Amino acid sequence: MTTTVTGRPRAAGAQTRPLGTPMQRLNRHVRRYWQLWVMAAPAIAFVAVFAYVPMYGLQLAFREFDFSAGLTGGDWVGLKYFQQFFESPQFWTLISNTVVISVSTLVFGFVAPIGLALLVNQVIGRRRKKFLQTATYLPHFISIVVIVGMLQVFLSPSSGLITRVAELFGASGVNFLASGPFVPVYVISEVWQHCGWNSIIYLAALASVDTQLYEAARIDGAGRFTIIRHIDVPALVPTMIVLLILNMGNVLNTGFEKIFLMQNPLNLGVSEVIATYVYKIGILSNQFSYGTAIGLFNTLINFTFLVVTNQVAKRVSNTSLW
Numbered sequence: 187m188t189t190t191v192t193g194r195p196r197a198a199g200a201q202t203r204p205l206g207t208p209m210q211r212l213n214r215h216v217r218r219y220w221q222l223w224v225m226a227a228p229a230i231a232f233v234a235v236f237a238y239v240p241m242y243g244l245q246l247a248f249r250e251f252d253f254s255a256g257l258t259g260g261d262w263v264g265l266k267y268f269q270q271f272f273e274s275p276q277f278w279t280l281i282s283n284t285v286v287i288s289v290s291t292l293v294f295g296f297v298a299p300i301g302l303a304l305l306v307n308q309v310i311g312r313r314r315k316k317f318l319q320t321a322t323y324l325p326h327f328i329s330i331v332v333i334v335g336m337l338q339v340f341l342s343p344s345s346g347l348i349t350r351v352a353e354l355f356g357a358s359g360v361n362f363l364a365s366g367p368f369v370p371v372y373v374i375s376e377v378w379q380h381c382g383w384n385s386i387i388y389l390a391a392l393a394s395v396d397t398q399l400y401e402a403a404r405i406d407g408a409g410r411f412t413i414i415r416h417i418d419v420p421a422l423v424p425t426m427i428v429l430l431i432l433n434m435g436n437v438l439n440t441g442f443e444k445i446f447l448m449q450n451p452l453n454l455g456v457s458e459v460i461a462t463y464v465y466k467i468g469i470l471s472n473q474f475s476y477g478t479a480i481g482l483f484n485t486l487i488n489f490t491f492l493v494v495t496n497q498v499a500k501r502v503s504n505t506s507l508w
Contacts, residue, residue, distance in 0.1 A: 247478040250475060251475040276463070280458060284440060287440050287445070288437050288439070296430065299385035302385040323382030328379065334448055337371065337375060341371065343363075363450060363452065368456050431492065431496050432507075461484075464480050
């Protein structure tokens with residue numbers, strides 16, 4: 187059986203394209219799904235106001251900012267401030283510090299939640315599993331200021347608890363807040379604080395695995411490690427890829443608040459990153475155009491990493507964001 191549209195034969199069951207102009211199709215769509223648009227309107231307005239409207243100020247990176255002229259009244263200088271940043275003696279120091287801290291946090295902060303989720307998924311007993319989940323994701327709700335205060339108390343060179351314990355093992359005179367241990371301390375504290383929270387999405391993915399797969403594997407004599415390797419890990423791969431792509435979009439965005447609070451004269455050589463440098467140059471030194479140019483450069487690098495990672499994941503695993 188066939189039907190015809192405008193004189194052309196069409197197989198039964200085939201979908202017809204909506205007729206009318208694009209504006210008419212949009213009006214029909216809005217009338218049909220207006221409830222969903224009303225629900226999404228606050229989120230759309232929030233993103234538009236706080237994400238897209240401030241992008242108007244990006245032109246400061248290409249202008250000589252003048253307080254009396256406003257955002258658009260300064261003279262056009264082109265790539266002057268980008269060149270100034272590239273030729274700055276601190277350029278490579280900032281890039282290396284940012285990359286070391288960001289990549290270390292990305293690697294360990296990406297692997298640790300997966301391992302924790304696999305561990306929690308193997309815990310027998312509903313109460314034990316809930317207690318372990320609660321205990322691991324509670325640190326996520328602690329304020330960054332409190333976390334840094336705890337680090338300063340526990341790692342104090344004179345009276346810190348961890349410092350005293352290290353002295354018992356022969357590591358006397360070690361300042362954990364100095365330049366040498368700064369990166370490990372930062373990464374370990376980040377993993378400890380956010381590991382449990384980040385593992386929730388992996389636990390949700392593991393909860394969707396068919397229990398018959400576990401039963402069949404146990405009948406075949408598979409142990410826990412075999413089950414994890416051949417059932418749990420493959421079930422997490424799509425989620426892992428999506429989260430890796432999202433994390434790559436922030437590869438150079440280190441935690442400004444925590445690093446800024448942990449900085450001191452002893453570790454400034456390894457703790458000065460792009461985010462803290464932009465704050466000091468743009469806000470404290472009133473060099474708004476220069477700070478905007480550095481921030482825009484950082485954003486473009488992150489966007490490049492995001493696009494490249496998405497394309498690689500799409501070709502390798504056929505899983506991507508777009």
